[in-house]
Amino acid sequence: MAQGLDVGTMNLLSARQDGDETVFVQQRNSFVEIEYSDMAEQMLSRSDVLHIRKDNQVYIVGDDALNFANIFNEETRRPMQAGILSSDEQSAIPMIKLITEQVVGDPKYNDELLYFSVPADPIDDDTSTLYHQKTIESLLADMGYQPEPINEGMAVIYSELANREFTGLGISFGAGMTNVCLSYYAVPVMKFSIARGGDWIDEQAAKATGTPVDKVTSVKEEDFSLDFETDVGGVEGALSIYYDNLLDYVIENLIKEVDEEDVEEGLDVPVVVTGGTSSPDGFEALFEERLNEANIPFSISDVRQAENPLYSVAQGALVAARSEEQRSAQAQVTEDAAEEEAQTD
Numbered sequence: 066m067a068q069g070l071d072v073g074t075m076n077l078l079s080a081r082q083d084g085d086e087t088v089f090v091q092q093r094n095s096f097v098e099i100e101y102s103d104m105a106e107q108m109l110s111r112s113d114v115l116h117i118r119k120d121n122q123v124y125i126v127g128d129d130a131l132n133f134a135n136i137f138n139e140e141t142r143r144p145m146q147a148g149i150l151s152s153d154e155q156s157a158i159p160m161i162k163l164i165t166e167q168v169v170g171d172p173k174y175n176d177e178l179l180y181f182s183v184p185a186d187p188i189d190d191d192t193s194t195l196y197h198q199k200t201i202e203s204l205l206a207d208m209g210y211q212p213e214p215i216n217e218g219m220a221v222i223y224s225e226l227a228n229r230e231f232t233g234l235g236i237s238f239g240a241g242m243t244n245v246c247l248s249y250y251a252v253p254v255m256k257f258s259i260a261r262g263g264d265w266i267d268e269q270a271a272k273a274t275g276t277p278v279d280k281v282t283s284v285k286e287e288d289f290s291l292d293f294e295t296d297v298g299g300v301e302g303a304l305s306i307y308y309d310n311l312l313d314y315v316i317e318n319l320i321k322e323v324d325e326e327d328v329e330e331g332l333d334v335p336v337v338v339t340g341g342t343s344s345p346d347g348f349e350a351l352f353e354e355r356l357n358e359a360n361i362p363f364s365i366s367d368v369r370q371a372e373n374p375l376y377s378v379a380q381g382a383l384v385a386a387r388s389e390e391q392r393s394a395q396a397q398v399t400e401d402a403a404e405e406e407a408q409t410d
């Protein structure tokens with residue numbers, strides 16, 4: 066057994082193999098702090114809401130945070146921002162620990178292998194992902210897992226490009242970030258992230274139209290699509306503008322990075338897009354159009370969207386974990402056989 070975990074700014078998701086099926090467990094990476102009261106006590110005792118009480122405060126984490134925030138008129142908070150643990154949030158670590166424990170559960174045996182996603186360092190921001198990576202790693206090790214980081218873009222390649230010999234460009238459009246990875250026969254030849262994603266689109270569209278961010282997010286997630294002309298002046302119009310802007314920004318940085326990294330000329334690769342932000346209808350077509358218009362220094366055979374944009378990073382982390390597990394089991398068999406032979410000599 067081995068496990069995959071997608072540690073995202075908005076969603077935490079684990080993936081495990083059960084026979085022929087992959088089982089996913091998901092929670093929102095968010096929490097709310099409310100004051101302890103009889104009413105809170107009653108509500109919490111009647112349900113299996115994930116929470117911890119600390120003195121006179123109660124922290125409700127995961128999917129239920131939003132419901133409690135609405136009832137108690139509080140704002141939800143997030144342990145992560147722009148792809149990594151938030152330095153502005155004092156409770157970030159205990160909260161993400163609680164959500165992680167719920168999503169991955171106990172290891173099936175001591176030191177079970179678990180691959181968890183980490184973003185590449187952003188090229189448009191001076192934050193480093195190291196502290197984030199090491200903190201998540203130690204939380205998982207404390208739980209009894211053997212944790213291994215995997216780049217988020219590379220996880221996309223593992224889940225979506227197995228039938229293309231793990232060669233291509235994988236892009237995960239998340240909440241806090243966009244992660245890009247170019248892989249050649251399962252070797253990452255270029256990877257980077259951009260500190261913009263769905264949160265950035267929401268914030269910009271909210272500012273432009275004077276609408277609360279939460280409202281913008283729900284319009285975007287419920288019935289927004291990119292395949293027709295939307296209302297000028299409204300929230301959907303603003304969302305379209307910032308979607309367009311994000312895509313251009315990603316492509317501009319892609320060209321810059323390919324130039325700097327001296328990627329081999331004459332490549333012809335597939336592109337696969339995933340992540341919650343790639344969900345709206347028309348996203349794939351729009352991105353393909355923008356790529357065709359741009360002067361990309363390699364050729365693109367096709368652009369495809371992952372079947373389950375919210376699941377593919379966890380799925381890819383699982384694929385990587387299982388193949389490493391098989392590889393090390395195989396190596397162990399070979400080692401044992403060699404030892405046996407040495408003994409009989």
Ligand SMILES: Nc1ncnc2c1ncn2[C@@H]1O[C@H](COP(=O)(O)OP(=O)(O)OP(=O)(O)O)[C@@H](O)[C@H]1O
Nearest residue numbers: 073074075076239240241242263286340341342344
């Ligand atoms: N149907 C939808 N249409 C548009 N956007 C959506 C939809 N569903 C989710 N999103 C957006 O997708 C984002 C969350 O995607 P995802 O779970 O891939 O991100 P994450 O992995 O948590 O973040 P990151 O990788 O940046 O750390 C949010 O911005 C959310 O608003």
Ligand SMILES: [Mg+2]
Nearest residue numbers: 073237239378
């Ligand atoms: Mg993600």
